[in-house]
Amino acid sequence: MGRFIKLAAVLTAAACVSAPFSAYAENEENGMVEIGFRIGDDTILINGESVEVEPPYVAGDGVTLVPVRVITEAFGAEVRWNDTENSVTVVYADVELKMWIGSTVAEENGRAVTLEYPPEITDGYHTMAPLRFISESFGATVQYDEATGYIYVTNIDNGEFDGSILETHDEPYVGDSYYGWRMENPSGMYMGYRSENGSYTSFYYNDNSISIKVEDRPVHFDIDRAFVANKASVTGYSMALVSADKKDGKLSYHARGKKTHAYTDIYVTDRYLITVSCNIYDDEQASGEMLRLMNSFTASYNGDGTYDIAELTDGKRKCELEDINFTVLIPPSWSALSGDEAVNSFSFGELDSEYDIGSTMMVEVFSKRDRNVQSASWLAAHDLTINRSIANPELCAFSSLTPRTYTGFSAFEYTDAMSGGDEGDCLMRDVFFDMGDYVYNVSLYMRSGESDADIDEILNSIEVSAPDASKLGTLLRTSYDLNSNTYVSETNELRITLPYSFEKASYSFSEYADYLDALTKANLSYLGRSNYEDLDDFKDHISSMPRRSEIIKPAAEEIIGDKACFTVTYRLDGSYWEYYSIGIKDGYIDFIVEYPEMYYSDVCRERVRGIIASIEYIK
Amino acid sequence: MKAKRIMAAAVAAALLAASAAAYADDVRVYVNGARVEGEVKLEDGTTYIPLRAVSEAMGADVVWDGASRSVFVSFTEDDALAKLVEDVGPSVVSIVGNYTGNTSEAAKYNNSTAHGSGVIYKSNGYIITNEHVVSDIKNLTVILYDGTSVPGEVLFSDKASDLAIVKINRIGLRPISFADYSTVFPGSTAIAIGAPLSLTMRNTVTRGIISGTDVPVGDEYYKFIQTDAAINGGNSGGPLLNTKGELVGINTRGYVGIGIESLSFAIPVDTVQFVINQYDTNGRIVRADFDMTLEQSWEAKVGVPTKKGLTVKTSGISELKAGDVITAVNGIEVHSIADWNEALKDTFNGSTATVTYTRGTDNIEAVIGSE
Numbered sequence: 001m002g003r004f005i006k007l008a009a010v011l012t013a014a015a016c017v018s019a020p021f022s023a024y025a026e027n028e029e030n031g032m033v034e035i036g037f038r039i040g041d042d043t044i045l046i047n048g049e050s051v052e053v054e055p056p057y058v059a060g061d062g063v064t065l066v067p068v069r070v071i072t073e074a075f076g077a078e079v080r081w082n083d084t085e086n087s088v089t090v091v092y093a094d095v096e097l098k099m100w101i102g103s104t105v106a107e108e109n110g111r112a113v114t115l116e117y118p119p120e121i122t123d124g125y126h127t128m129a130p131l132r133f134i135s136e137s138f139g140a141t142v143q144y145d146e147a148t149g150y151i152y153v154t155n156i157d158n159g160e161f162d163g164s165i166l167e168t169h170d171e172p173y174v175g176d177s178y179y180g181w182r183m184e185n186p187s188g189m190y191m192g193y194r195s196e197n198g199s200y201t202s203f204y205y206n207d208n209s210i211s212i213k214v215e216d217r218p219v220h221f222d223i224d225r226a227f228v229a230n231k232a233s234v235t236g237y238s239m240a241l242v243s244a245d246k247k248d249g250k251l252s253y254h255a256r257g258k259k260t261h262a263y264t265d266i267y268v269t270d271r272y273l274i275t276v277s278c279n280i281y282d283d284e285q286a287s288g289e290m291l292r293l294m295n296s297f298t299a300s301y302n303g304d305g306t307y308d309i310a311e312l313t314d315g316k317r318k319c320e321l322e323d324i325n326f327t328v329l330i331p332p333s334w335s336a337l338s339g340d341e342a343v344n345s346f347s348f349g350e351l352d353s354e355y356d357i358g359s360t361m362m363v364e365v366f367s368k369r370d371r372n373v374q375s376a377s378w379l380a381a382h383d384l385t386i387n388r389s390i391a392n393p394e395l396c397a398f399s400s401l402t403p404r405t406y407t408g409f410s411a412f413e414y415t416d417a418m419s420g421g422d423e424g425d426c427l428m429r430d431v432f433f434d435m436g437d438y439v440y441n442v443s444l445y446m447r448s449g450e451s452d453a454d455i456d457e458i459l460n461s462i463e464v465s466a467p468d469a470s471k472l473g474t475l476l477r478t479s480y481d482l483n484s485n486t487y488v489s490e491t492n493e494l495r496i497t498l499p500y501s502f503e504k505a506s507y508s509f510s511e512y513a514d515y516l517d518a519l520t521k522a523n524l525s526y527l528g529r530s531n532y533e534d535l536d537d538f539k540d541h542i543s544s545m546p547r548r549s550e551i552i553k554p555a556a557e558e559i560i561g562d563k564a565c566f567t568v569t570y571r572l573d574g575s576y577w578e579y580y581s582i583g584i585k586d587g588y589i590d591f592i593v594e595y596p597e598m599y600y601s602d603v604c605r606e607r608v609r610g611i612i613a614s615i616e617y618i619k
Numbered sequence: 620m621k622a623k624r625i626m627a628a629a630v631a632a633a634l635l636a637a638s639a640a641a642y643a644d645d646v647r648v649y650v651n652g653a654r655v656e657g658e659v660k661l662e663d664g665t666t667y668i669p670l671r672a673v674s675e676a677m678g679a680d681v682v683w684d685g686a687s688r689s690v691f692v693s694f695t696e697d698d699a700l701a702k703l704v705e706d707v708g709p710s711v712v713s714i715v716g717n718y719t720g721n722t723s724e725a726a727k728y729n730n731s732t733a734h735g736s737g738v739i740y741k742s743n744g745y746i747i748t749n750e751h752v753v754s755d756i757k758n759l760t761v762i763l764y765d766g767t768s769v770p771g772e773v774l775f776s777d778k779a780s781d782l783a784i785v786k787i788n789r790i791g792l793r794p795i796s797f798a799d800y801s802t803v804f805p806g807s808t809a810i811a812i813g814a815p816l817s818l819t820m821r822n823t824v825t826r827g828i829i830s831g832t833d834v835p836v837g838d839e840y841y842k843f844i845q846t847d848a849a850i851n852g853g854n855s856g857g858p859l860l861n862t863k864g865e866l867v868g869i870n871t872r873g874y875v876g877i878g879i880e881s882l883s884f885a886i887p888v889d890t891v892q893f894v895i896n897q898y899d900t901n902g903r904i905v906r907a908d909f910d911m912t913l914e915q916s917w918e919a920k921v922g923v924p925t926k927k928g929l930t931v932k933t934s935g936i937s938e939l940k941a942g943d944v945i946t947a948v949n950g951i952e953v954h955s956i957a958d959w960n961e962a963l964k965d966t967f968n969g970s971t972a973t974v975t976y977t978r979g980t981d982n983i984e985a986v987i988g989s990e
Binding site: 084085086087092093094095096100105107108109110111112136137138139169174190191192193194198307309311 | 728789
């Protein structure tokens with residue numbers, strides 16, 4: 001049709017564009033704009049108000065075109081028309097869009113953008129452009145309501161997402177509120193390692209290190225002796241006593257050792273022995289900085305401006321076992337003893353500096369579907385029966401099965417008070433409760449003089465809920481019973497019939513352990529062949545046993561099964577030992593059984609006698 | 620209405636006279652996507668452009684010597700690269716956050732931060748980066764070219780492709796252009812921009828060449844572009860570009876080791892495009908998940924070229940049995956698991972696939988999956 005018509009159309013469109021549409025631009029509140037329209041409708045909703053427009057339509061390959069001016073002005077954008085270029089420019093916040101009629105190349109902030117469909121003019125004066133280009137450039141979202149056929153274009157206010165402040169710890173001090181210490185926290189210092197129960201912490205500052213070790217205060221602490229002992233323990237350091245004080249019955253002691261490139265400070269407080277050590281490079285500035293850090297250390301805690309690394313809740317350590325929906329507050333000196341791979345058996349307890357275990361707690365979870373589990377009351381009764389029969393009656397006193405309600409759950413439990421043994425007193429409580437498809441068994445062994453109230457506190461702190469069986473799966477319990485089936489174990493010398501709970505030991509902390517009973521923890525070992533003339537010969541052999549042993553049953557001749565044996569029973573270091581020499585065709589084969597003192601009863605002995613009776617020498 | 624039309628006609632007539640003198644064909648000039656302002660004339664089939672503006676847009680140097688009425692335009696490769704970096708810079712971001720992968724007390728105290736790079740691909744705040752850059756971090760913050768920090772949200776992430784989409788609340792950003800993957804070939808120049816090792820090196824540039832395309836790497840799901848452009852720690856998620864400043868890949872991994880030099884990988888732009896399209900269309904990646912396990916030949920595992928196909932190890936599909944050897948899927952030959960993944964990435968229709976396989980001496984074609 002020629003340029004004339006086109007120009008005319010453009011100019012009339014320009015005439016329309018120049019009239020501002022302020023009617024609804026003012027309806028924006030907080031920059032929120034919502035535009036709703038349907039393809040083909042000649043009215044659209046702008047922030048709820050109905051406005052007459054040129055109907056939006058779909059062109060090309062499903063491209064929705066909308067009246068440019070209306071849409072952009074609804075956002076509060078400025079719209080400008082350029083006659084010469086046949087282009088429309090829309091400015092909104094940081095965005096300048098420029099579109100040319102009939103061209104798929106548009107611009108956003110001066111950079112080329114390819115449109116899905118070229119803007120065009122309808123009816124002589126309405127400029128229509130692709131909805132997507134405009135809405136995306138303005139940061140608006142487009143939603144299509146299938147039910148009503150409405151398209152909603154919404155401009156959410158340009159608020160920021162929450163919480164994007166990077167966390168840093170820049171308190172001037174760092175300290176441990178549980179063990180009671182505090183020191184400066186220079187920026188650039190980072191933590192190298194912290195033990196589970198927090199008794200050992202190390203930091204790095206530049207290339208130097210500083211470590212803080214906390215141990216229990218020595219029982220009989222004498223300042224002079226301590227100083228001498230410290231000097232001996234930190235060889236190579238020149239020690240100086242910095243301060244030693246006893247005020248109001250409260251002891252404080254601080255000694256410092258120095259050698260080239262290192263300082264050691266020893267503090268004794270009313271509860272702990274704290275050793276602070278640092279290693280420095282012989283660099284003027286580093287030396288000065290580390291010395292300052294050492295000097296800033298105090299063996300007491302002050303919360304002002306201090307980042308507390310003792311992760312305690314109400315003075316207790318919180319342990320979460322996510323997979324079994326179980327949380328418990330344990331004493332702060334305890335740590336987790338089971339590893340990350342633990343699935344349904346977790347243990348916590350005290351580990352002293354020599355890695356001896358003090359009080360412990362075990363948490364186990366089993367599926368009720370396991371017929372060795374069935375329910376909390378069934379399992380409790382089962383375990384009580386077994387434990388009662390294998391426990392040493394002289395040392396252990398069992399309660400009966402008791403229903404008990406704790407804060408987080410209702411349970412069945414029994415207790416075992418152990419005393420008089422070499423291992424010291426122990427208060428054991430075995431608690432069983434139902435949770436969904438599972439039975440939970442929490443057992444506590446308190447060896448450090450704790451009371452029933454202490455145990456109650458731990459159990460009452462437990463928060464637990466039924467786990468998702470589809471995620472946790474079936475958890476079976478390895479269960480041994482007293483009347484277990486037996487199996488035959490053959491070596492190149494012997495054939496032995498044992499209950500299934502006696503497993504071939506895969507480790508040996510003693511060179512003699514061959515079989516270990518999972519039920520009673522008894523060790524059965526084969527010592528080899530020997531030749532005794534008679535019982536006296538045997539007695540002579542026995543007399544070479546360790547002096548500290550206490551004979552429980554003197555050496556004697558016995559018939560076990562169909563075999564003539566020499567036997568003796570003695571007690572040593574928290575265990576009972578039974579020595580068996582079984583007569584064979586041309587000599588004797590010797591066995592030794594070690595029973596932990598707690599598990600030594602008629603039932604235990606009978607099981608072993610049964611094994612001894614079955615032994616055959618097959619070589 | 621009638622009055623307006625008459626007035627319009629009168630105005631139109633007046634303007635027509637004036638417009639004859641103007642250039643009625645509006646030609647626009649863009650250099651690497653950026654509009655160059657100035658008069659452009661089309662005469663007798665030749666386009667006349669504003670010389671200085673266009674040359675300087677390309678990074679060239681323009682010297683006008685009035686006395687001799689001569690213009691000297693000088694241009695080096697370095698100029699081109701410098702201009703490219705200047706143009707593309709605003710599309711590259713750094714991504715930082717607090718690392719949550721370690722829950723020990725030491726990690727909490729140290730507040731370790733992790734960082735990587737990202738590329739803006741839509742002006743309204745859509746950023747593509749590596750999945751491993753955004754996994755295990757909280758307080759995700761995007762640092763723009765001008766140093767502004769903006770909170771970011773992870774919209775989507777996919778471990779198999781190691782890609783993630785991050786959104787920030789900004790408009791008017793400069794998006795990257797995507798290269799056509801068929802134009803990427805070994806030997807062409809590759810430029811990496813990112814923040815290696817530390818944010819003090821934010822938006823620094825390294826350069827190398829494309830060492831290889833369609834490179835399978837270990838057990839990775841898809842194949843990679845190999846480059847010798849130095850790619851280190853914080854470069855992850857940042858762009859690998861061609862000399863036009865177009866995105867050729869997303870920098871992902873450098874092999875570090877004694878004696879290993881200049882060996883880095885980038886996710887090819889077609890995989891990036893695939894992931895973005897899948898997110899836009901489905902909100903997630905719709906991958907073929909047929910009930911069977913496939914095994915590749917030793918040659919495929921080791922990377923030796925082979926004609927051997929994939930052996931079906933286990934099959935829950937009626938059409939296939941253990942022992943069948945698949946040689947093609949949807950018409951594309953497959954010799955490795957990565958081949959299989961790539962073929963389906965390009966052709967999977969969302970529900971079924973046509974597999975060509977041999978069973979014994981028979982060659983069979985079957986459609987697996989359900990509508």
